[in-house]
Amino acid sequence: MHGYGGAEQLFYESCEPPLITEPDEVIVKLKAAALNHIDIWNRMGATGITVAMPHILGADGAGVVVETGAKVENLKAGDAVCLYPPTGCGQCEFCRSERDFMCIRLRVLGERLEGTYAEYVKLPAGNCFPIPAGYSFHQAAAFPLVFITLWRMIVTNAALKPGETILIIGIGGGVASATLQVAKRIGARVIVTSGSDAKLARAKQLGADHGVNHFTDNLVSAVHSLTDGRGVDVVLDCVGGEVWRQSLASLARGGRLVTCGATAGGQPQDDIAAIVTKQLKIYGSTLGSRREFGQLISFLNASQIKPIIDRVFPLSEAAEAQRYVEAGKQFGKVVLAMPE
Numbered sequence: 001m002h003g004y005g006g007a008e009q010l011f012y013e014s015c016e017p018p019l020i021t022e023p024d025e026v027i028v029k030l031k032a033a034a035l036n037h038i039d040i041w042n043r044m045g046a047t048g049i050t051v052a053m054p055h056i057l058g059a060d061g062a063g064v065v066v067e068t069g070a071k072v073e074n075l076k077a078g079d080a081v082c083l084y085p086p087t088g089c090g091q092c093e094f095c096r097s098e099r100d101f102m103c104i105r106l107r108v109l110g111e112r113l114e115g116t117y118a119e120y121v122k123l124p125a126g127n128c129f130p131i132p133a134g135y136s137f138h139q140a141a142a143f144p145l146v147f148i149t150l151w152r153m154i155v156t157n158a159a160l161k162p163g164e165t166i167l168i169i170g171i172g173g174g175v176a177s178a179t180l181q182v183a184k185r186i187g188a189r190v191i192v193t194s195g196s197d198a199k200l201a202r203a204k205q206l207g208a209d210h211g212v213n214h215f216t217d218n219l220v221s222a223v224h225s226l227t228d229g230r231g232v233d234v235v236l237d238c239v240g241g242e243v244w245r246q247s248l249a250s251l252a253r254g255g256r257l258v259t260c261g262a263t264a265g266g267q268p269q270d271d272i273a274a275i276v277t278k279q280l281k282i283y284g285s286t287l288g289s290r291r292e293f294g295q296l297i298s299f300l301n302a303s304q305i306k307p308i309i310d311r312v313f314p315l316s317e318a319a320e321a322q323r324y325v326e327a328g329k330q331f332g333k334v335v336l337a338m339p340e
């Protein structure tokens with residue numbers, strides 16, 4: 001990436017390979033990377049973070065360790081790994097309480113660190129984890145950011161339980177479709193929304209119990225008729241904007257709303273009376289801890305859930321892959337395959 005702006009700022013070109021400078025670092029030869037919306041916000045300069053140009057985007061990746069620093073004991077050359085994207089300063093109150101994803105000097109692959117749209121990436125050894133059983137490199141690159149985000153929202157924060165009902169706003173996005181998979185495995189009843197009947201049909205194939213087309217149906221009425229007027233226990237709303245009030249109105253008393261962003265607008269109208277009288281809980285979160293990432297990998301090993309991959313582009317077509325994601329046509333993850 002040579003500057004902030006559109007996909008025309010991305011170039012496929014050669015650069016110097018990364019070199020180990022700290023004893024706890026490793027170099028990973030990447031086999032695959034995956035796209036996330038954060039890559040596009042980073043490209044547009046919408047995060048407020050400024051980085052030196054040229055810069056390599058990409059938070060998600062998987063590959064094989066090729067070099068290790070002098071103090072690395074948990075890894076050796078040849079190990080296949082997937083990557084946990086954030087790393088902290090190691091010194092602030094959050095880093096010292098195993099919450100380095102909340103670090104005040106947080107660094108994330110592709111953001112303040114050089115990312116995974118590349119053949120090689122350098123990162124701390126503690127950010128390399130074993131690949132879940134039976135996963136291809138494409139699958140191993142496709143799950144980390146999306147699944148750690150939903151794991152913290154749905155399992156840690158909302159504590160979704162078997163038999164509860166969850167409403168997932170905007171099925172088709174990476175976090176939403178992965179939440180559908182995990183929520184079904186937990187044993188919850190799942191209602192999904194989309195403006196696309198094709199995406200609703202796909203969600204039903206993946207186990208969604210009900211689909212609501214938010215262009216042709218009234219979301220709140222549909223949810224109330226599906227729940228005998230009670231409302232749902234949990235809403236996942238990473239859309240915001242006009243939908244936010246409908247998400248609040250869809251919740252049962254004592255319901256929990258979880259969010260990790262607002263693709264349709266970050267300043268929605270709230271309904272504080274509903275939040276108060278219905279005793280609602282609203283959890284905001286981003287990323288998740290290393291401990292949660294470890295729990296997640298155990299869950300994926302046991303559940304055999306695999307990330308949904310929509311399409312694979314060669315690394316050389318990263319700009320085209322970002323345009324495809326910006327158009328919002330995908331269901332699941334878009335992956336970049338590295339040259340052999």
Ligand SMILES: [Zn+2]
Pocket residue numbers: 088089090091092093094095100103104105
């Ligand atoms: Zn810190």
